Amino acid sequence: MVRDALSKGTIYLLLSLGGVLMLLPFLWMLSTSLKAPNQVAVLPPAWVPVPPHWENYAEALRMAPFGRYFVNSVIVTTLSTIGELLTTILAAYAFARIRFWGREVLFSLLLGTMMVPGEVLLVPNYLTLTKLGWIDTYAALIVPWTASVFAIFLYRQHLLSVPRELGYAARVDGAGDFRFLWEILVPITKPALVTIALLKAIGSWNAFLWPLIVTNSREMRTLPVGLTAFTTEAGTAYELLMAASAFVIVPMVVLFLLFQRHIVEGISRAGIKG
Numbered sequence: 001m002v003r004d005a006l007s008k009g010t011i012y013l014l015l016s017l018g019g020v021l022m023l024l025p026f027l028w029m030l031s032t033s034l035k036a037p038n039q040v041a042v043l044p045p046a047w048v049p050v051p052p053h054w055e056n057y058a059e060a061l062r063m064a065p066f067g068r069y070f071v072n073s074v075i076v077t078t079l080s081t082i083g084e085l086l087t088t089i090l091a092a093y094a095f096a097r098i099r100f101w102g103r104e105v106l107f108s109l110l111l112g113t114m115m116v117p118g119e120v121l122l123v124p125n126y127l128t129l130t131k132l133g134w135i136d137t138y139a140a141l142i143v144p145w146t147a148s149v150f151a152i153f154l155y156r157q158h159l160l161s162v163p164r165e166l167g168y169a170a171r172v173d174g175a176g177d178f179r180f181l182w183e184i185l186v187p188i189t190k191p192a193l194v195t196i197a198l199l200k201a202i203g204s205w206n207a208f209l210w211p212l213i214v215t216n217s218r219e220m221r222t223l224p225v226g227l228t229a230f231t232t233e234a235g236t237a238y239e240l241l242m243a244a245s246a247f248v249i250v251p252m253v254v255l256f257l258l259f260q261r262h263i264v265e266g267i268s269r270a271g272i273k274g
Contacts, residue, residue: 033057033242040238053239060230060243068219069226076141076211076222077204083146084200085193091147092155093181097167107156114149126213140214141222145204151196158192159185194262202252223248 027047032040034052060066094100095107125144126135134140162185170180186193208224215221227248230241 029242029245032238033246035239037237037239056239056243057246060240060247063240064226064229064244065218066223066226066244066247069221069223072138072141072220073205073222073224075138077201079138080142080145080204081197081200083142084148084151085197087147088151088155088196089181089186089193091152092159093177093185095152096156096159097181098177110149111153122210122213129214135214136216136220138220141211141220144210145207148196148200151200155189155192155196158189162188191262194259198255198259198262201255205252206249 028045031045031047031049033056034054035046035049035056036053039046039049095103129135129140129144132139134143166184167180170184175183206224207222211222211225212228215225227241227244230237230244
């Protein structure tokens with residue numbers, strides 16, 4: 001009894017320490033966003049700035065067109081998430097429910113592409129978009145990210161957990177593949193789709209390297225790329241950068257807090273059936 005209590009106490013202590021360590025960068029960002037420029041690099045750092053400089057947030061908004069960046073981020077995140085959901089549903093259904101020659105080999109090759117580092121694809125993707133004339137357009141920001149091998153794998157595993165008898169019953173009632181997919185499978189696998197949508201939305205909202213590469217004008221930049229406005233040859237205004245960063249992450253933090261239960265539920269239900 002005592003041993004179990006000590007074991008649980010140790011686990012809770014370690015988890016608490018891990019949670020505090022994970023929160024430290026976030027707390028440092030908020031603390032720095034309220035400091036004067038001469039307080040940013042002071043050692044040891046003061047976690048509670050006195051007095052707090054709330055005007056840093058207004059100054060950060062004045063230095064760059066964050067309204068435009070916000071709209072761009074919303075458009076790119078929304079459309080790329082919808083696109084990924086559509087491709088994921090169709091591809092996962094084909095690999096999980098439709099029998100065709102070479103299905104397993106093709107799926108293995110698809111999984112093999114996950115081993116290719118994303119940086120390797122930057123140059124060929126950029127050259128392709130250049131030939132298409134898509135540089136500095138929404139198409140360049142959205143189209144290359146409307147498919148994800150990981151999302152297909154995750155949703156396929158989820159579909160495999162659905163009894164095949166459900167499909168047989170639907171066919172007896174006269175439902176084809178398309179109707180069975182959209183009217184039966186999609187509604188009952190909503191937790192997995194919510195998980196995929198949230199992971200995609202967070203990743204797309206925070207994406208930096210690709211939007212930086214394929215955009216040339218300020219009108220097409222997204223919020224993470226807009227943060228570079230605070231870094232100049234004269235140095236970085238860390239207090240303003242942190243204030244702007246707080247604006248950038250707030251929507252995703254709220255989204256995660258509202259739907260974190262669905263993320264855990266969706267991943268836990270996926271299983272490893274194959």
